[in-house]
Amino acid sequence: MRKKNNTMLKWIINLGFVFISFVALFPVLGLIVSSFRPSSELIRNGMSLTFDISNMNLDNYTYIFTQAASYWEWYGNSLIISGLTIILSLLLSAMVGYALAVYDFKGKNVIFLLVLFIIMVPFEILMLPLYKLMISMQLIDTYLAVILPLIVAPVAVFFFRQYAVGLPKELMDAARIDGSTEYGIFFRIMMPLMMPSFAAMAILQGLLSWNNFLWPLLVLRSNEMFTLPVGLATLLTPYGNNYDVLIAGSVMTIIPIVLLFIFFQRYFVSGLTVGGVKG
Incomplete structure (x- = not known):
């Protein structure tokens, strides 16, 4: 029963x-x-x-x-920006999170507290100083203007730090005895152990970058540089609405994220949970 x-x-x-x-x-x-x-x-x-x-x-x-040439320009821009953002964000955020987890140095806790503080600050508050910084660096209407503010994501740093805390430190000591450098330890030993966390963050950072609308809207000017969210938004105007491209184009935008999740989904759950379990 x-x-x-x-x-x-x-x-x-x-x-x-x-x-x-x-x-x-x-x-x-x-x-x-x-x-x-x-x-x-x-x-x-x-x-x-x-x-x-x-x-x-x-x-x-x-x-x-056959006719919407601009749509494919926007699609290509989004693929390039999202691809570069995922690669750079995973690499740099993982290195920062790893350093905060396994090394003891002066100011470590202060830096970690600053990471937590930045997580709590809405991006809308940071937009104006970031926008002025992009102007001073003469990066407006370029890929770098969209990518640079996202390549060291505080959420990703926190996530990688929590994951790296549970990594076995004995492997690091053994590698040092064998003469490996600190970079060699990270890239050859620790990074493979962190692959589930990389997969989880690849999905989350890819989704964030692919759907990012407000920041590209501020820093991109020319039609040929627009990303998909910004480009599709320009199809709705007071003078006419091109629903042919808008609706079908919106469906096409789902494909890369679905493929990204399918590719990494086997690691996704373990990547989100293992780093938060002690023992």
């Missing part, structure tokens, strides 16, 4: 998760269905899951692949 109750409880929990997942995916499903509708029908009826199969077509996607 007890086994039967446990089985029923598991079914109820699973159904609850399925329902929650459907609610979370409802806007995405509505977006996908709407991307196959004519733009005139979108203007009249808006986005929904109800559809008339006779009105469904691939015209919106055909337009993107």
Whole structure:
């Protein structure tokens, strides 16, 4: 009887998760269905899951692949910026977090407290000084203007620090005895052990960079330099709305993040949990 109750409880929990997942995916499903509708029908009826199969077509996607040259410029910009941001953010944030975890030096705790403080400061407060800094460095309307403020993310530093605290210090001592340098210890021994945390942060930092709208909107000027969020936002104007590109283009923007999660998902849960478990 007890086994039967446990089985029923598991079914109820699973159904609850399925329902929650459907609610979370409802806007995405509505977006996908709407991307196959004519733009005139979108203007009249808006986005929904109800559809008339006779009105469904691939015209919106055909337009993107044949006529929307600017869209692919924005797509390429987002891929370049997100790729560089992920690589630099993971490398630099991991090195900072690792140093705060395994080395003892003067001011270590102060630096860690500053990292925690910056996490609590909204980015909107930092935008003005960062914007003035980009102007003084003459980086406005460049990739570097978008990438530089994100390459050492306080959240990533905190996460890597918490993960590195649980790494076995005996391996470092053994490597030093064998004559390895500190950089060699990090890149050849500790970094492979930190791969689950790298995978988790790759997904989170990639999602943050790919969806970043406000900061690129401030520092990018020319149409050919826009990222996808900024470029798609320019399609909605008082003089006309290009829903053909907007809806179908929004669906296409989901693909890189889905692929990124599929590629790293086997490490994602362990990367989020192992660093927070002592022992």
